[in-house]
Amino acid sequence: MSVVVPECCDDLKRERGRCLFNKEELTNILDGGPKLTEKRRRIEKMLINTPELFDDVSPDYLSHEDRYSNELRKATQLMTTLEKNGFTYNDAVTTGTGLWLLMDGNPLSLHISMFLDTIKGQSNPQQLQEWLPLAEKFKIIGTYAQTELGHGTFVRGLETTATYDSTTKEFVLHSPTITATKWWPGALGKTSNHAVVMAQLYLGGKCYGPHIFMVQLRDLETHRTLPGIVVGEIGPRLGMNSNDNGFLQFNHHRIPLTNMFMKHSQVTEDGKYVKPLHSKLSYGTMVQTRVGIVYHASRELSRALIIAIRYSAVRHQSEMVPGDPEPQILDYQTQQYKLLPHLASFFALRFSARALLEVFIGTSAGLGSGKMNMLPELHALSSGLKAVATNDAVKGTDICRLACGGHGYLSSSNLPRIYTAIAAGITYEGENTVLFLQVARYLIKSFRASSQGQTLPFSVSYLRVQPPSSHAPLMSDRGLVDALGAGVRWMVGEAERRLQQLVDSGHSPHAAWNACSVHLVQCADAHTRYYICEQFVDAVSKLGETVSSGVHEVLRQLCRLYILHRVIQTAGILLRCGAVDGKALTSIEEEECHLLATLRIQAVSIVDAIDIKDVFLKSTLGAWDGNVYQRIYEEAQKSPLNKSDVTQGYYQYLRPLMKANL
Numbered sequence: 272m273s274v275v276v277p278e279c280c281d282d283l284k285r286e287r288g289r290c291l292f293n294k295e296e297l298t299n300i301l302d303g304g305p306k307l308t309e310k311r312r313r314i315e316k317m318l319i320n321t322p323e324l325f326d327d328v329s330p331d332y333l334s335h336e337d338r339y340s341n342e343l344r345k346a347t348q349l350m351t352t353l354e355k356n357g358f359t360y361n362d363a364v365t366t367g368t369g370l371w372l373l374m375d376g377n378p379l380s381l382h383i384s385m386f387l388d389t390i391k392g393q394s395n396p397q398q399l400q401e402w403l404p405l406a407e408k409f410k411i412i413g414t415y416a417q418t419e420l421g422h423g424t425f426v427r428g429l430e431t432t433a434t435y436d437s438t439t440k441e442f443v444l445h446s447p448t449i450t451a452t453k454w455w456p457g458a459l460g461k462t463s464n465h466a467v468v469m470a471q472l473y474l475g476g477k478c479y480g481p482h483i484f485m486v487q488l489r490d491l492e493t494h495r496t497l498p499g500i501v502v503g504e505i506g507p508r509l510g511m512n513s514n515d516n517g518f519l520q521f522n523h524h525r526i527p528l529t530n531m532f533m534k535h536s537q538v539t540e541d542g543k544y545v546k547p548l549h550s551k552l553s554y555g556t557m558v559q560t561r562v563g564i565v566y567h568a569s570r571e572l573s574r575a576l577i578i579a580i581r582y583s584a585v586r587h588q589s590e591m592v593p594g595d596p597e598p599q600i601l602d603y604q605t606q607q608y609k610l611l612p613h614l615a616s617f618f619a620l621r622f623s624a625r626a627l628l629e630v631f632i633g634t635s636a637g638l639g640s641g642k643m644n645m646l647p648e649l650h651a652l653s654s655g656l657k658a659v660a661t662n663d664a665v666k667g668t669d670i671c672r673l674a675c676g677g678h679g680y681l682s683s684s685n686l687p688r689i690y691t692a693i694a695a696g697i698t699y700e701g702e703n704t705v706l707f708l709q710v711a712r713y714l715i716k717s718f719r720a721s722s723q724g725q726t727l728p729f730s731v732s733y734l735r736v737q738p739p740s741s742h743a744p745l746m747s748d749r750g751l752v753d754a755l756g757a758g759v760r761w762m763v764g765e766a767e768r769r770l771q772q773l774v775d776s777g778h779s780p781h782a783a784w785n786a787c788s789v790h791l792v793q794c795a796d797a798h799t800r801y802y803i804c805e806q807f808v809d810a811v812s813k814l815g816e817t818v819s820s821g822v823h824e825v826l827r828q829l830c831r832l833y834i835l836h837r838v839i840q841t842a843g844i845l846l847r848c849g850a851v852d853g854k855a856l857t858s859i860e861e862e863e864c865h866l867l868a869t870l871r872i873q874a875v876s877i878v879d880a881i882d883i884k885d886v887f888l889k890s891t892l893g894a895w896d897g898n899v900y901q902r903i904y905e906e907a908q909k910s911p912l913n914k915s916d917v918t919q920g921y922y923q924y925l926r927p928l929m930k931a932n933l
């Protein structure tokens with residue numbers, strides 16, 4: 272399939288004619304540099320020239336089984352195409368291209384993410400040597416099986432047991448109750464022949480908590496389920512129905528001692544336990560996936576924004592001035608207010624994802640040399656950013672759908688599929704409220720440590736009292752970010768005060784925690800957003816030295832919008848702690864409206880610079896040429912109900928009803 276860039280409609284031509292910045296330069300910034308843009312485009316070209324990767328028929332028109340098979344066909348084709356052309360699956364993941372082709376629930380996604388990451392991050396050298404080549408070459412195919420019917424969040428409450436039998440040097444895996452059934456893992460139902468399984472380790476009758484085990488589930492020749500294992504698919508879900516999310520039960524199933532992942536903790540042949548350097552090292556795959564999800568959420572949000580902003584420039588509706596031609600809906604301030612703050616969020620999340628990745632790489636390097644001290648900060652940052660990124664991507668994607676009116680509800684807009692895929696991100700890999708509560712624990716601990724004069728890690732250093740002299744002018748970007756920081760400091764101080772007050776009045780610390788948890792979640796959310804603002808301001812100011820003035824101006828405007836919007840959202844807190852006053856808020860609101868009008872002028876060009884091709888957007892509303900109505904019409908013709916003029920349903924039900932004497 273070769274892509275011919277079509278002439279665009281007059282509306283989009285006019286929009287693009289107003290561009291005052293170098294789009295390619297902005298594209299390079301978003302990709303992380305010109306080399307990465309070039310690499311992404313090479314991958315895209317190769318994928319576009321592989322017609323088997325594209326659907327002839329929408330998954331909506333397929334049966335449950337055909338939908339799965341079709342996605343599996345494309346997933347395997349994707350892997351072989353990448354391999355043949357000298358790329359890795361990782362290239363398709365990091366550029367987003369692979370995800371966009373297969374975001375109806377790619378049945379190999381868990382293999383190439385959490386299964387491989389667990390092998391890489393949790394194996395000892397022998398295990399790595401044995402399993403990694405097999406998994407990388409798809410000789411074994413796996414998933415990450417942790418969640419059970421009874422427990423997802425509370426990992427320590429998992430019920431699956433792995434009991435060591437020193438006489439045979441084996442672990443016996445068992446699901447003692449219905450609630451111990453593994454439930455949810457992607458690709459577990461029918462695709463995977465292996466799984467990394469989280470189970471409670473028992474040695475000599477004593478429980479040592481959750482540990483990870485490599486378990487073969489199916490025969491490698493026949494693909495039949497092995498004895499002692501029951502496995503299947505869990506049925507339809509809100510979205511991503513081309514995946515085979517599964518269930519799994521063990522009936523005293525035996526695996527060798529060497530199948531416990533032994534990088535961090537070990538069991539000796541005679542059944543002795545060797546402790547890890549940090550008790551949460553076995554949660555490393557989850558942390559790594561949370562980092563990936565921040566990128567993933569920003570990418571999905573960007574697809575929705577491209578669709579909604581291009582559509583808003585093509586769609587004309589109503590009269591702004593009686594008798595005048597119908598304006599583009601993007602000219603309505605309310606439409607700009609719906610979309611442009613989310614456009615700013617996309618940029619903010621992209622820069623924060625990059626900053627988080629650096630923290631992840633730094634912490635991982637430290638762990639390699641036995642340094643565990645950065646782990647709590649990485650856990651808090653990755654938890655907070657995963658939660659904010661998915662919450663905002665879900666909200667933003669739905670706003671994009673709403674901003675497209677009725678047509679946004681069409682499957683062919685692709686907004687429903689983007690929405691249902693990213694909506695799962697709020698729940699999977701740590702439910703967001705639960706992750707925010709982890710961040711809150713870290714904030715309260717840090718606040719207390721600071722009160723005792725201890726030095727705080729970089730992401731929370733602002734929690735100590737700020738000397739008034741260091742403040743930038745309030746209305747500058749820095750000044751407003753400082754005000755947001757003061758707001759979080761006040762919120763955390765208030766949470767700590769309420770917790771202490773409850774404990775002093777006789778509540779247990781745990782009861783006090785629960786009684787303050789709504790406020791604590793708000794603290795965690797506000798802290799993470801403060802961190803995002805800081806990263807955005809830093810990134811834009813660093814780029815200022817290297818980019819052209821047009822691009823810098825657009826980035827500055829987006830950053831400003833993000834901060835102003837955040838200040839308005841937090842107005843109540845900022846007023847209560849005295850960080851801003853009513854007069855400042857009024858001028859911030861006015862500035863936001865002014866900025867919306869400014870950014871509107873180049874909005875189409877900004878989303879063009881995100882550079883996602885039509886074949887990856889998959890949207891009748893968001894295509895480059897803006898030929899919206901023709902595409903919607905043509906897509907409707909593909910409905911199986913349009914194959915005949917009169918359907919079977921007419922003869923079977925409607926006609927008898929019309930003929931009945933009611």
Ligand SMILES: CCCCCCCCCCCCCCCCCCCC(=O)SCCNC(=O)CCNC(=O)[C@H](O)C(C)(C)COP(=O)(O)OP(=O)(O)OC[C@H]1O[C@@H](n2cnc3c(N)ncnc32)[C@H](O)[C@@H]1OP(=O)(O)O
Binds near residue numbers: 364370423554647700
């Ligand atoms: C080519 C095609 C492309 C294909 C796509 C490829 C993907 C690319 C990436 C993009 C991703 C997109 C798709 C991803 C698909 C993912 C699918 C989803 C998979 C899953 O959902 S797997 C299951 C995930 N499950 C969870 O996340 C469970 C959540 N629960 C927990 O993490 C913990 O149990 C919880 C809530 C943190 C509590 O733990 P608990 O054991 O109870 O501990 P305590 O609360 O008592 O805390 C003790 C102490 O430890 C600290 N702690 C907890 N966790 C960590 C950690 N991970 N690291 C460091 N420290 C940790 C905690 O804060 C406490 O500290 P204190 O000092 O306060 O005591």
Ligand SMILES: Cc1cc2nc3c(=O)[nH]c(=O)nc-3n(C[C@H](O)[C@H](O)[C@H](O)COP(=O)(O)OP(=O)(O)OC[C@H]3O[C@@H](n4cnc5c(N)ncnc54)[C@H](O)[C@@H]3O)c2cc1C
Binds near residue numbers: 454
């Ligand atoms: C599409 C999808 C794919 C998935 N893929 C996988 C996979 O590949 N592998 C895998 O192992 N799992 C997978 N999961 C499972 C997922 O990780 C869990 O659903 C998730 O961790 C949440 O756990 P839960 O379902 O038990 O929710 P629960 O913890 O029961 O949450 C229900 C409610 O209780 C609240 N709650 C729970 N605990 C607390 C607390 N301590 N404090 C306050 N509130 C609390 C939550 O905030 C939420 O509102 C997947 C899930 C989905 C939806």
